[in-house]
């Protein structure tokens with residue numbers, strides 16, 4: 001993981017506690033932006049980034065709602081690495097999440113890593129189908145359930161998948 005983020009700028013989507021982005025910062029990301037749309041979560045992210053400011057430097061927090069084109073316009077093509085965990089869980093928001101990835105990934109140097117706990121196959125399949133039909137993104141998805149306990153599963157019936165996404169190399 002060090003090599004994936006060291007010396008790179010990192011954008012975390014739907015950050016929650018911000019753990020993922022804070023770890024990326026601690027292991028060498030040059031700048032890290034934690035994002036979410038929920039006001040309470042954004043406050044928590046500020047607290048968590050302050051508490052961890054000695055080990056996680058150059059971390060900032062910004063509101064980013066996948067339903068808002070305004071929020072994402074200044075982030076297009078800007079971050080080397082885009083990360084997210086446990087963001088594919090609601091069929092009503094997955095299409096907007098996917099559209100946002102298409103909007104943010106505009107440079108061939110960018111990579112996105114989206115980890116998903118698969119609670120319902122249909123919900124995750126919706127995401128992979130959107131990725132596979134994308135005219136601009138290419139992706140591969142692998143089962144990383146065996147990497148547990150890195151990803152702690154609340155339900156042992158769930159698998160954990162990692163989708164690696166980039167701009168189509170054409």
Ligand SMILES: C[S@@+](CC[C@H](N)C(=O)[O-])C[C@H]1O[C@@H](n2cnc3c(N)ncnc32)[C@H](O)[C@@H]1O
Nearest residue numbers: 014015016036037038041064065066067085086
């Ligand atoms: C299941 S939590 C995962 C949090 C964190 N990534 C983790 O793995 O612990 C989903 C997160 O996505 C955020 N979220 C949901 N809908 C969103 C949207 N439309 N725009 C931005 N963030 C959203 C939620 O506020 C929440 O923090």
